[in-house]
Amino acid sequence: MIDLEKLSAVVALLESGTWTGAEARISRPPPRLRADVQAIETWLGASLLLPADGDRILLTPEGRRLLPRAQALLADAGRLRDLFRAPGAGRELRVYSSHYLATYFLIDRLQAFRRRHPDVALKLSVRTEIQILSALHQDTACGVGFCAPLESPAGLRYRQWFSMPWSVVLPIDHPLATRSQLSLAALAEEPMILFEPGSAGRQHLMQAFHRAGVTPQVALQATTTALIVQMIEAGLGVAVLPLLPSGRVTADRRVLTVSLLDPVDPIDSGIFVRPEWADDPLLNELIDWVVAEDV
Secondary structure: OOHHHHHHHHHHHHHOEEHHHHHHHHOHHHHOOOOOOOOHHHHHHHOOOOOOOOOOOOOOHHHHHHHHHHHHHHHHHHHHHOOOOOOOOOOOEEEOOOHHHHHHHHHHHHHHHHHHHHOOOEEEEEEOOHHHHHHHHHOOOOEEEEEOOOOOOOOEEEEEEEEEEEEEEEOOOOOHHHEEEEEEEEHOOOOEEEEEEHHHHHHHHHHHHHHHHOOEEEEEEEHHHHEEEEEEEEOOOOOEEEEOOOOOOOOOEEEEEHHHHHOOOOEEEEEEEOOOOOHHHHHHHHHHHHOOOOO
């Protein structure tokens, strides 16, 4: 008989890729994890790990074959466990979100949802778009991710949420702040603050600069919109940013926003769901709760 607790620990190890990573995730020390691996290997009659020094683990072909099947088995076991529970009773929902959506929108909505369902353990992890999609593929316990991806990967359900147009954001005393509209060419000599490489925002903006025949003078790079706005307020440069219609991104900041003449592909924020979670009533209630409020 397979021990689901031991199998869950082994899956956490295989997903983490390191002994310390698995220990941090499930609070199980390496000696106990090694015993779990040995027990599952004995039950399977196959080796899951290759000999390796240090913290990192290396999977055998059998280990790579086991992982997706074990993930699916544990997800099914979790749904079987919840089959006769009252909706939400003792449930845990893991939510992944981009920093932008967490900062300006999700935290408030999740706080309100927690008051609505105090018996639900909500766990929010803030990651980059790439990390969110990777986590959704690998972590069967995580059902939903909110982000603006560069692409829509296979194997996940996608729901469009909203799009954000772009605006020029300037220090309040900047000479260009008197303009009602600005082109990318007008910003060619300005110290530009960009998102770091790898983000959907940076890719869209650099494509727009290329179409306009403009090479931006990159002064600084930052990982989050909030940090870029803070840099602009300090007079360190200007930026072209996707902004929520509510204006909450620049509220209470000494910056001005100016309309952008050049087209930049909008940032499409959406919701990704693992297929096996698509019909989960509590998860769908959470999603509906989040998207019900205007952005």
